[in-house]
Amino acid sequence: MTDLVSQYDPDRVARELDWNLLRTFVVLAESHSITDAANQLGLRQPSVSAALKKLEDRIGRKLLDRSPGRYALTHAGRLLYHEAVEINGSVLRLSTLLRDLTDEVQGNIKITAASHVVCPVLDDALARFHSNHPNASFSIEVHSSADAIAEVAAKRASFAVCLVKDHNPKLEYRRLYREYFGLFCGPNHPFFGRKDLTVADLAGQSSVSFETDRLQDVLRPVTVMRAQAELGQKITGVSSHLEEVRRMIIAGLGIGPLPLHVAARDVRDRQLWQVPPYDGLPAIDVHVVWNPATVKNRAEELLLQEILTAIETTPMEVRTYR
Template sequence: MVGTQSDSWYDPDRIARELDWNLLRTFVVLAESRSITEAAGRLRLKQPSVSTALKRLEDRVGRKLIKRGPGQYALTEAGELLYREAVDINGSILRLSTLLREMTDEVRGHVKIAVASHVVCPLFDQTLGAFHAQHPAAGLTINVLSSADAIAEVQAKRASFAVCLVRDRNPRLEYRRLYREFFGLFCGPDHSLFGRKGLTHADLAGQTAVSFDTDRLQDVLRPVTVMRAQSQLGERVVATSSNLEEVRRMIIAGLGIGPLPVHVVRRDLEDGLLWQVPPYDDLPPIDVHLVWNPSAILNRAEEILLTMLQEVIDDTPMAQRTYA
């Protein structure tokens, strides 16, 4: 019976010899799904085949991996542990075929970057331009995701690296601060406070707000949450998004007052699309990081671009990477 085997059952050599890597791939999909049926659909297999694969894997490792029952589908403690390792293994196997295919004298590898919405950093842009000029045959894909999803893609080795905000640091990943930005509060042309000078915190009291999904005390934009509270901006957050462009859209449309990076919206201020409201001083700083997985086997293009970014961070004083 699963979970009752002797210690010899967990012999590392036996597991390495008998474990089918395809079972691990199936388990990754199972762990990321909400049911056996959903996983079967994603794998394009029949449900009994997926259930059998799960049973075989549980027999191989000697542990129950998924708790299943009426209204219940969740990883066990052993399942959580195996999932973390299986994601890593599966990512390495997927990348191996790509690396072998891209072995040429010319740098032809493909770089997949996971980026938080509306990263505005001239240093980053200049590095991308220099990379393309030096290696024009290399491919590049930039996927815009929430910061949490961007980091998950890096951890799973599905992205070469990420440029995003960071809340909790995963000890398996590496982090470097790329730049620092400052958030202010803004309203749109149809708002009652638009164009008014000499505003105080009292003018914001009771106003509706729009913001980011991560604008919470326990999340990555905690300093922005504190700023909203100190500005007496009401707790009525009527709309949220993980995408900066959509938060900007809702502010301009007049849904409420919301936070945005000051350097990102400078043109909007000049064009009369946005108006800044208090506070005007001591704005909260938010750091944007370069994040990568040191255990990922990088192709040559990924390795070169990541090294270029690390070097430009080292060579550029923080003052020049701070956008006020």
Template sequence: MAYEEDADRLTRDLDWNLLRSFVVMAEARSITDAAQRLRLTQPSVSTALKKLEDRIGKRLIDRAPGRYELTRAGVLLYREAVEIHGAVHRLSTLMRDTTDEVTGHVRIAVASHVVCPLFDRVLTDFHARHPSATLSISVLGSGSALASVAARTASFAICLVHRRDPKIEYMRLYREFFGLFCGPSHPLFGRKGLRQKDLAGHSAVSFETDRLHDALRSVTLLRAESELSERIIGTSSHLEEVRRMVIAGVGIGPLPVHVVARDVQDGLLWRLPPYDNPPPIDVHLAWNPKAALNRAEAALLAALQDAISSVPISSRTYGLDAPCDGADATRP
């Protein structure tokens, strides 16, 4: 009974503005930083934090000289507050979406290397069916894309997945294959008959997720097997920038084979060994089943799910049969 009374009191007395301010405090580096982000004075932010801690009955931020960290209670509250913020943020869109015509705005978070004809076809058909619906596509790192889905600020995401969040649901959208490439100024560019051992010691560039404990683990192993330099000269979360560094000759880099096929044809990139058994990478559709979707979001998400279910994975696999100009012409 006492627990229920406390819960009722918190539900009745808790001010949403305090939660909104706490989200900013939790993401800030200090109370001063939070005050600048909220455009408030430092004493006002400190007072708001104390008021929230009094309402919750727990200390939320551990503050001391040189120390500013969320407590365990603060971490738990932040996770819930982010979800509440996402739900409130979507209310105005949901309230507008009350006509017979499918309207509404769809916010899609995608990783930078998403090149998927199936996805493009679904978008084409969706716009033809629902011309009043609007779209925005944000290019994010896969981790940030999934975080936006969890926070309900994105309708869904198309990205790599390393660790699965039980609050999010997933479907494999397509499979792609990565190869190693170099640019025109690189000493290996244009050389045929290369073997994997010829790459040993050369500098490398790659993606920020190219780590053993991250989404591009198989690419990390490919670099190691090729004995490329352990020191990565340049990194980025965006494919376009990794591609730029490879073309500029900064280092050998991994890129999705089907995405850069035109660059190989145009003489901007050169495919390097190994040519057989390139590492497969799966790209997923991810959505939050607890998110209250408007009609446009629900329609596009359902269309993607239906397309994935009806098209075999063999037809959603790209790049495995791409030509390798750098391969030995005598190799079977």
């Protein structure tokens, strides 16, 4: 019994654990095989297998089930992965913070965003920040909203600008703006240019949409709108990127949903045509999401505060795009 208690003693585990083993384990957990992980790490497969065994010996638990035809985390592996992702993110950010340490505001700000976020309030905040701190740099990566939030939760991103389905209690959220979705067709569609259409005319038409356009997902109101127009049965294309949904609509693959303010220019240029319904359109909120447990550099802190101040001082009706 004494040996068992000693094996799982927190002080002993913390004292003997090699942080590089945790980094290797994170890659293993996110890979499809030992070979895949070895390729990502630039190591030989036996070295990665040995690192996994060493970590399992240190922890005293089997972490990865590699039985024939199976490659999956055990329960202990899933628990460790959840903690290791945060630790790995903190270590990576620590090196960045030390590198960027100076009296001048500099350093890189990594933003993850859903595709085609169109928000003048956000653009103005970025412009003001850059004017005041020209030596700070930005990297903006486009992800699905779920992946954008995962990057923030793992401390791999400064903050995210995206749609939100469920609130993670470890993260902070502020509504940035609200957009309304309508249905559109492209120039080659027989409905293009018609002003006499009703919702009933859309029944049975092919449609394209977003991967999150499902009753249980973040675009549920859009799903309901498509269902009411009886467009749900023939989906000819889906994408997580707004630009690709737009492309499919313009190409004539089907009728599809887009934010009204994003589609406005294409409507003026005769690339898109709005079809019914025209009233009671679904509203979708876009949020700024950040992780309060992430140690931010000065540039990240100041930009986030700039954006939050803009949100607080701009009335919601100004941040609502119809």
